[in-house]
Amino acid sequence: MVKPTLLALSITAACPSIVYATDSLNRSEQQDLATQLQQLKLQVEALESRLTKKSEQEAEDNDQQDIAAAEAEKSAAEIAKDGIEVGGAVRTNFSHTSYDEGNKNRGGDFDFDLMRLDFRGTVGDVSLNAEIRFFDYMTVVKKAYVAYQLDELWQAQLGITQVPFGNWPYNSNNYFFSSNYYLGLEDDHDLGLLFKRQLSDQWQLDIGFFKNDELGGIDGYVSDKTDRYSYDIVGARGAAEDIYGEPIQALAETNTLVSRFGYHLTQGQLTTELGFSVLSGKLHDGVRNAGDYQAYALHLNSRYQRWQLQLQHSQYQYDVDGIERIAVGAYGFYDSIAAEAKSATVNLAYDLPVQWGPVTDVQFYNNYSLVYDKSDQSRTTLMNVTGFSLAAGSLFTYVDYVHARNQPFVGGSMAGDSVEEEQRFNINIGYYF
Template sequence: MVKPTLLALSIAAACPSIVYAATDAQQDLATQLQQLKLQVEALESRLAEQAKQQTAAENQQNAAPVAVEKNVDEKPADGIEVGGAVRTNFSHTSYDEGNKNRGGDFDFDLLRLDFRGTVGDVSLNAEIRFFDYMTAVKKAYVAYQLDELWQAQLGITQVPFGNWPYNSNNYFFSSNYYLGLEDDHDLGLLFKRLSSDQWQLDIGFFKNDELGGIDGYVGDKTDRYSYDIVGARGATEDIYGEPVQALAETNTFASRFGYHVAQGQLNTELGFSVLSGKLHHGARNAGDYQAFALHLNSRYQRWQLQLQHSQYHYDLDDIERVAVGAYGFYDSIAAEAKSATVNLAYDLPVQWGPITDLQFYNNYSLVYDKSDQSRSTLMNVTGFSIAAGSLFTYVDYAHARNQPFVGGSMAGNSSDEEQRFNINIGYYF
């Protein structure tokens, strides 16, 4: 901006006739100079006032968006949103002769309802799933933001353990899921440190599983989304039968630590997880259990690599096998075992009609050193997922041995390897 004094002098210089136009006979030079001085002073005053008003207007204009944005952040609109999904599933298997003869089966998978939102300072996150054969609550918790870093969650919430939030990319998860060590949800209190720097910490206390533990008033202990221990297995018991001695987890502490490292386009989380709890048979404690894991989740451009080593131990007198339940079925796992997972994935953004993203992956799981001396469990899933608007589809080819939902059991002792080709199509709303 040109200073007022310079502007005024420029105006005066541009109008020399103001000073020199009058003749010597008609005007006195001193009088003209005095008049010019008064005019310049008046012009300077007006220009200064205009500049002052313009600066004030600019300051007010710049400040207005900040104030509006702050008010929006401080007072979000209250309300609960309802969403969900409808999913169908096609499978062609090597282990079911009827399925092979029919050329596979196409079935209804589930109807899912999600509830999420905030009322006041408390938020809600819940999900219920409806199957043909059962209804199961996956999660249902309220959350409160304690400060900028810490959030508290109370209710049925995810147990912090392993690569987060999933240690897999495919529809079947990893074998850890069937051991209760991936995407497990129990009833308790969880404190989450929201990552604002390089490290993240989750600490939780879970009173019991999502169905109320050993004395939960439910009709069927297998009507649940997450795999949990439901009983002890005797040496002669059917691995798929209802256990003679009921058991349940109680008073479990769990903690997950993650440290983030960034080098250029390479972003990696290194972490470890531990959990420890008690086992109860209704009248008294029957034992305890522990698990730990070392995990890595690394991304480079469109690539993702996940590695995890896990160990667990259900410490029960003279018991080398325990019963678990989920999805309307009983199954069995060794009371102690180790597992290893290796996952590699590649994301490919595309513009093919409604298709906007493809993810290709290969997920490998191995469960070994089982205390019941049964053969190891392995599962390798090669496939891809398709994102197309509200549709999300998994296309998987699973090759497995002693793996639930691929022709086996975690407590199986088969040397045969089975295959399952699977397509799961979901519409999310």
């Protein structure tokens, strides 16, 4: 393509010789030559105009191609962000206990704990988070919910999601949680709708409505009500019933409202969350409302440099006529708790970053739990866990020494009346992928 400016310069350079030649022509010939020059000038201007329009069109086409390419790259990036990632873990467990003579004689037992699969990711504007766990004796869904970011502060979650109650996300550091977990007041997951206000202006708020537990409540179509990850009420317990037996009268929670408020303070290297949690719901026997239940907690979670301190006071009440004991279920077992009780927890932890071969982080902790003022007049439950956790690449390990009385999985029950204190040394090794 000939550029318009070069064409104009060529014609202009030729003009002086043409003008000089006109000096030897008569007036008529000069007029004819002037007319021809004028026509040539018009033709040149028209040609320049066409060439200019063509150049502008080509530039516009190139711009459009650049925009299209950028949009294609953006779309490809967005598509690459979409999708579900699959992860999980395989865990094994060693235990040596004071309450199992066979275990002591064998020098402890080393067993398969679980295999789990995690699903998380985003499709469009909706994110997914789910976890399924496979044990030797059961398969359970711990969580499965979709989430949508309503705005920069609020997120909505729908499905089996964690009930916002107490120190978040855990009121413990060890493998066994605190005693609150066995009351259904720590790391509990139910089926409902949760609104989470993320931290802003020092405070955050969670508000949830849970229609029923993760197994569908009183009419959930499951073969065994104890095949679940979280502890939930499964029945009323008569005074003469076996505390480990299947309850005669089935019950389940329904229509529960939950609210958790946290206020954050920062003073130098000290950060603290002060919080209050409350929940209230109904109990159903399959035909009618049989009662209601409530719980509340005051909690503190404070960090200073590598130290962490957690404090929590909780109280709960199941209000069912003539009932002082409630049947609960999880991990393939029935157990019992008092219909009303209080609990207190004190947790202290220290994080130590290290470089010991593959080990990059060690956390030392001591977690103390106490459940007292039980309405069924059973003895106080206590549990103290001293231990540490190790992070080494894809391996994560808990090493715990547990000292407890009337504590599930440490030789007792929340409704037990033992005066004996039992011990358990436990190592849980997990490979996470």
